[in-house]
Amino acid sequence: MSRLLKGRVVRLDAKVCHVDTGDGVHLAAPRGALFEQLDTQMKNPVAVGDWVLLDMEGDPVSLVEVLERQNYLGRTASSHDPREQVLVANVDQLLVIASLAKPRFSSVRTDRILAACAWHQIPAALVLNKTDLAKGDVAAEIRATYEQVPVEVLETCATLEGGIDEIRERLRGKVTVMYGASGVGKSTLLNALQPDLDLRVRKISKYWNAGKHTTTFSRMIDLDFDAQVIDTPGIRVFRIHRVHHSELKGLFNEFARYEDGCRFPNCVHDHEPDCAVVAALESGEIPPTRYASYLELLLEAVPDVPFDDEVVGGEEG
Ligand SMILES: Nc1nc2c(ncn2[C@@H]2O[C@H](COP(=O)(O)OP(=O)(O)O)[C@@H](O)[C@H]2O)c(=O)[nH]1
Ligand SMILES: [Mg+2]
Ligand SMILES: [Zn+2]
Incomplete structure (x- = not known):
């Protein structure tokens, strides 16, 4: 028999989670199975703000389940670790x-x-x-x-x-x-x-x-x-995890109002001819700092699969 209590993670140290259950803050160790369930893309099973279930019978108390997230903020863990880290x-x-x-x-x-x-x-x-x-x-x-x-x-x-x-x-x-x-x-x-x-x-x-x-x-x-x-501790570089080129441009919201004027509908506003975003940059409507940031993020983003190379389902030949 185990006694489960719901609580919220309010702090994370190297090995221990501080979980507020309403009647106090409990120290809990994440159960090993939580790490096994992680896909190889994810660095940490639990983050500050997570709602979790604690098994209060064990010593130490263990964190047995992370409840479904409403949202989260994640980044690529580091320049040496390509996994996603949930902050x-x-x-x-x-x-x-x-x-x-x-x-x-x-x-x-x-x-x-x-x-x-x-x-x-x-x-x-x-x-x-x-x-x-x-x-x-x-x-x-x-x-x-x-x-x-x-x-x-x-x-x-x-x-x-x-x-x-x-x-x-x-x-x-x-x-x-x-x-x-x-x-x-x-x-x-x-x-x-x-x-x-x-x-x-x-x-x-x-x-x-x-x-x-x-x-x-x-x-x-x-x-x-x-x-x-x-x-949050001072994070040095925030790299968005696995965003595609075609998705990145949508994250610079003020570019969108020019986009209809680009010659190519899949324009990433980088090297293409007749790009309305570059024209807006040149006329001073888009600030150079925003465009420079966009180009820096574009270098880290994942290229889209060209349509011709896409694996299309169904019979062939
Ligand atoms: N002049 C000035 N100094 C500030 C202001 N806010 C913070 N500081 C100083 O900036 C330094 C760093 O502040 P701190 O709160 O530790 O920054 P944190 O690392 O972001 O938590 C301290 O010396 C603060 O006194 C401000 O509005 N004006
Ligand atoms: Mg501080
Ligand atoms: Zn463009």
Whole structure:
């Protein structure tokens, strides 16, 4: 006999899952069979946000089943590991936290995660933090680029608590992934949203890219205004897992309004003649940063099978 309890994974360490069952957080080891059931394409059987069943009789308590996901966010595990890594599951939205300076805004980093959210159908918005350090009209330019996608853009100054109320309203009643490079101010922002949270904030360092992460694992945090956030460690490169060329262009939403003007219906807006997207780039309607990100992702995407080579069912000859 076993006693099964349903709960939600709120944190993952190397070997142990922290599962909230409503009456407390239990430490559980995923049962070996969960790994056997994985196809060779998938790296991890369970992620933060998963609803799971725990067998409470064992010692240690074991995680015996991962319940069906409403959605998830995954990426290619690393440049050496082609399997898909599920980062979070069952989320309502994702906030891309970026800073306007220190570290400076990265278009390609932003565009990678926005495309991944479009791929996994997770609503996303962009938060531009460190408005106090911004030079000139850099924020306005970024806003113009993303509002035509469209992606909603919010501005904050986490250290002076600017723009915090808008973020709080956006989070209320939802499970939200806070995604952003190390050092952009995610922990500072969370501390400003709920001052008693007291998350560790990284010491100022001029070596933004070499600094150590203070958050080394994903965890779900319950905030006291009916919001749950998932703090993700600074992910260096987000590679969308096995997206085809023909699918990638659909993830850059603002390209779509030009597409009807391309000479070829299967145009990937790269090398083809009479491409309306390239024409829109040249006339300044599509920002060069977005097109550059698209080309970078295109290099990693999977080519479509040419129609002639497709294996067609039925009798032949
Ligand atoms: N000037 C300024 N500094 C900030 C702001 N938000 C965060 N910081 C600083 O940026 C550094 C990194 O912040 P932290 O919250 O640890 O970033 P995380 O790695 O994304 O969690 C810390 O020194 C913060 O004090 C801001 O709005 N303005
Ligand atoms: Mg942090
Ligand atoms: Zn085209």
